[in-house]
Structures are given as structure tokens and as C-alpha cells.
Amino acid sequence: MEGRAVNTGPTEAVVAFPGGAPAGAGEEPLVVAIDGPSGSGKSSVAKEVARRFGLAYLDTGAMYRALTWWCLEQGVDLTDAAAVAGAAAALPLEQGTDPDREVVVVGGTDVAAAIRGSRVTDAVSAVATHPAARAVLVARQQQVVAASGRRIVAEGRDITTVVAPDADARILLTADERARMARRGLQLGGEQDAERLHRQVVGRDAKDATVVDFTRAADGVVTVDSSELTVEQTVQAVIDVVVRAAGRPA
Ligand SMILES: Nc1ncnc2c1ncn2[C@@H]1O[C@H](COP(=O)(O)OP(=O)(O)O)[C@@H](O)[C@H]1O
Numbered sequence: 001m002e003g004r005a006v007n008t009g010p011t012e013a014v015v016a017f018p019g020g021a022p023a024g025a026g027e028e029p030l031v032v033a034i035d036g037p038s039g040s041g042k043s044s045v046a047k048e049v050a051r052r053f054g055l056a057y058l059d060t061g062a063m064y065r066a067l068t069w070w071c072l073e074q075g076v077d078l079t080d081a082a083a084v085a086g087a088a089a090a091l092p093l094e095q096g097t098d099p100d101r102e103v104v105v106v107g108g109t110d111v112a113a114a115i116r117g118s119r120v121t122d123a124v125s126a127v128a129t130h131p132a133a134r135a136v137l138v139a140r141q142q143q144v145v146a147a148s149g150r151r152i153v154a155e156g157r158d159i160t161t162v163v164a165p166d167a168d169a170r171i172l173l174t175a176d177e178r179a180r181m182a183r184r185g186l187q188l189g190g191e192q193d194a195e196r197l198h199r200q201v202v203g204r205d206a207k208d209a210t211v212v213d214f215t216r217a218a219d220g221v222v223t224v225d226s227s228e229l230t231v232e233q234t235v236q237a238v239i240d241v242v243v244r245a246a247g248r249p250a
């Protein structure tokens with residue numbers, strides 16, 4: 001099946017399943033919302049949960065990162081709220097929702113690797129803390145959820161509370177600071193100095209938490225603490241929540 005094109009703003013953003021639609025597309029709606037701090041395991045766990053249930057996958061952090069990359073590229077002043085919101089509205093983003101194939105293209109440039117680099121990571125909170133820019137991206141995220149036929153796992157910081165408060169299953173995935181720093185350190189190749197790693201995990205969370213609360217579970221949101229769990233155990237714990245909340249087997 002060809003990818004789906006969704007007009008998500010003044011500039012068209014294409015949301016595609018480059019490898020074909022996920023298994024199960026066209027079946028009953030099942031929206032799974034996962035929030036949590038940096039390094040809690042959201043992306044890895046959300047992707048696997050999407051595979052097990054045959055759902056699409058939306059990495060909303062990648063959207064904030066893509067917008068940050070675009071602002072840096074265009075020389076947008078990151079302290080100028082109106083300019084950042086304008087960039088968000090015009091963002092020429094193509095983002096895939098296949099959990100097995102990451103596609104993040106901005107204005108024809110593949111930025112999947114660049115958005116994970118320090119340049120973007122160090123700047124992303126400055127972008128993500130502008131409420132007007134958030135409103136633009138939240139609307140796009142809601143369009144992606146709708147375009148999936150409401151068969152999607154979406155992860156970020158405000159999915160359970162703002163983007164999809166009506167999700168069938170809503171989870172706050174946590175892990176203690178020590179575990180999150182160790183995981184991110186390993187993920188980045190174990191070469192980062194401790195001070196920089198602390199800034200990129202704990203410091204960024206502190207900035208991000210000034211505009212969205214991802215440290216306490218809102219009403220109806222189930223907390224899964226992955227500090228002492230393996231990835232597979234965490235996936236299973238999340239699946240258990242989905243099955244209980246939505247009454248749906250994986
Ligand atoms: N119990 C666990 N649950 C989820 N991820 C874990 C776990 N233990 C280690 N990890 C690893 O932690 C790293 C960070 O996970 P990631 O999914 O990128 O987190 P987030 O999206 O919340 O920032 C990944 O390399 C992942 O494999």
C-alpha cells in the first residue's frame with residue numbers, strides 16, 4: 001500500500017508508511033499514549049508495542065527535534081516565540097509512522113541522524129518550551145493520530161494529557177535518574193562525559209518540565225517504572241496495561 005499523505009498545515013507534511021501500512025491497519029481503533037522523561041525507554045518500548053499490536057508509531061520528540069533542526073538551518077532566533085511558531089507552521093516535514101523504519105525528512109533532507117546529534121539536543125528545549133509552537137505541533141500530531149485510523153502508539157511528554165487524553169490506554173513510563181543516565185550514555189556509545197550527559201538528560205528534562213508535566217501521572221494514567229526492568233519486561237508491563245485498559249489482546 002502506498003503511504004498516506006496528510007495535509008497538516010499551510011505546508012503539506014506527508015505522513016507515510018514507507019514499508020507499507022502496519023499489519024492490522026483498518027481494524028478496530030486502538031490509541032496508546034506513552035509519556036515520560038528522557039531515557040525512560042519510551043521510543044524503544046513504544047515501537048515494540050506498536051509491532052506487537054500491529055499499530056502505527058508516532059515519535060513526537062522527533063517532530064520537536066525536526067523543528068529545531070529547521071530553525072537552526074533557517075537561522076531562526078530560538079528566543080523569538082512568534083518566529084519559532086511561524087517555522088512550526090511552515091515546517092516541510094515528512095515523517096514516517098512505521099515502527100520498523102524511521103523516516104524524518106525536512107525540506108527534502110534526511111535528518112534522521114542529525115536530529116539526534118548534540119547540536120539539536122542542546123537546542124530542542126528552547127524550541128519545545130514555546131507554547132505557540134507546541135500548539136502547531138500538537139495539531140499536527142492529532143492529525144497523524146486521525147490519519148492512522150486511530151490505530152497508533154504515540155509517545156512524548158504530553159500525549160496522555162494534551163495530544164490524546166482520550167487514548168484507549170495512557171501510560172507514564174518512568175525510570176530513576178541513575179538508570180536513565182546510564183541508558184542514554186550507552187546509547188550514545190559510552191563516550192560522553194558525565195557532566196554533558198547530565199545536562200542532556202536531567203537538565204533538558206528540567207527545562208521541558210516547565211511547560212508540560214511528565215513527572216506525575218494525570219488522572220487515569222498508569223505509571224510503569226522501568227528502573228529495575230529489562231526492555232522485554234517493560235514492553236510486557238506496557239502491554240499488560242493496554243490489555244487491561246482496552247480489553248484487547250496483543
Ligand atoms: N527497561 C528498559 N526499558 C526501556 N528501555 C531500556 C530499558 N533498559 C535499557 N533501555 C535502553 O534505554 C535506551 C533509551 O531508551 P529510549 O527508548 O531511547 O528512551 P526515551 O525514548 O524515553 O528517551 C535504549 O537504548 C533502550 O534500549
Ligand SMILES: Nc1ccn([C@H]2C[C@H](O)[C@@H](COP(=O)(O)OP(=O)(O)O)O2)c(=O)n1
Pocket residue numbers: 037038039060061062064065124125128155156157158159204208212
Ligand atoms: N510531546 C513532546 C515530545 C518531545 N518534547 C520535547 C522534549 C525533549 O527535550 C525533545 C526531544 O524529545 P525526545 O522524546 O526525542 O527526547 P529524548 O531524546 O528521548 O530524551 O522534545 C516535548 O516537549 N513534547
